[in-house]
Amino acid sequence: MVEVNVDGLDLKFETLPDLFSPKKLDNGTRSLVEAIKDVKPDYQNALDWGTGWGAIAIYMAKTQPSANVVAVDSDIAAIKTATANAEQNGVTNLSVVLSHGFDEVDKDIKFDLIVSNPPTHRGREVVEDMIAQSFERLEENGAILIVVEARLKPWISKQLSRVFGDHKVITRSNKHVVLMSTKVSQ
Numbered sequence: 345m346v347e348v349n350v351d352g353l354d355l356k357f358e359t360l361p362d363l364f365s366p367k368k369l370d371n372g373t374r375s376l377v378e379a380i381k382d383v384k385p386d387y388q389n390a391l392d393w394g395t396g397w398g399a400i401a402i403y404m405a406k407t408q409p410s411a412n413v414v415a416v417d418s419d420i421a422a423i424k425t426a427t428a429n430a431e432q433n434g435v436t437n438l439s440v441v442l443s444h445g446f447d448e449v450d451k452d453i454k455f456d457l458i459v460s461n462p463p464t465h466r467g468r469e470v471v472e473d474m475i476a477q478s479f480e481r482l483e484e485n486g487a488i489l490i491v492v493e494a495r496l497k498p499w500i501s502k503q504l505s506r507v508f509g510d511h512k513v514i515t516r517s518n519k520h521v522v523l524m525s526t527k528v529s530q
C-alpha cells in the first residue's frame with residue numbers, strides 16, 4: 345500500500361512490482377499533480393495518458409468532483425490496479441480504459457486537459473504520437489501537461505512547439521520538468 349498526501353488530500357493506492365514507481369509516488373508525477381491546480385484547476389473533461397496505478401487520474405477526479413476523468417493505459421495490470429484504486433478512494437467520476445494510446449477513447453469526447461507522465465524508453469515515436477494525437481483530442485483552449493526527466497526537456501519542448509506552436513515550462517527541478525501547451529486557433 346502506498347499512502348500519498350498531495351496538497352492536504354490523503355489517498356491510498358495498491359501497486360504491483362511491475363508497475364511504474366511501485367513503492368512511492370514518483371517525484372515527477374508529484375510535480376505534475378501539484379502543477380494542475382496552478383495552471384488548469386477548472387477542468388471538466390480530463391484525460392490521464394498512461395495512468396499506471398492511477399495516481400494522477402484519481403487525484404484529478406477526487407479534487408474536481410464535477411469533472412469527468414478518463415485514464416488510459418496499454419497494460420492490463422495497470423488498468424486493474426487503477427480501477428481498484430479508484431474504488432478504494434471513493435472515486436466515481438473516473439473511467440479507466442485499457443487502450444493503446446487514444447485507440448479506445450471515444451472520438452466524440454473533446455478534453456480540456458490531457459496530462460501524462462509518458463513512457464520515454466519505448467521509442468520516441470510513442471511520445472511524439474501522444475503529443476500529436478492530444479492536439480486532435482483537445483478542445484479549443486484545452487491544455488496538455490507533461491512531466492519528463494529534465495534531460496529530455498529539449499526533445500519534448502521541440503515536439504510541443506512543433507504541434508501546438510508554443511509551450512511553457514511550469515516547474516523545473518534538477519530531475520524533472522513539467523511542460524504545458526495550449527491549443528489555440530492559428
Ligand SMILES: C[S@@+](CC[C@H](N)C(=O)[O-])C[C@H]1O[C@@H](n2cnc3c(N)ncnc32)[C@H](O)[C@@H]1O
Binds near residue numbers: 464466
Ligand atoms: C512513466 S509511466 C507513468 C505511470 C503513472 N502515470 C505515474 O505517473 O505513476 C508510463 C505509463 O504509460 C503506459 N503506456 C506505455 N505505452 C502506452 C501506450 N501506447 N498507451 C497507453 N499507455 C501506455 C505504461 O504502461 C505506464 O503505465
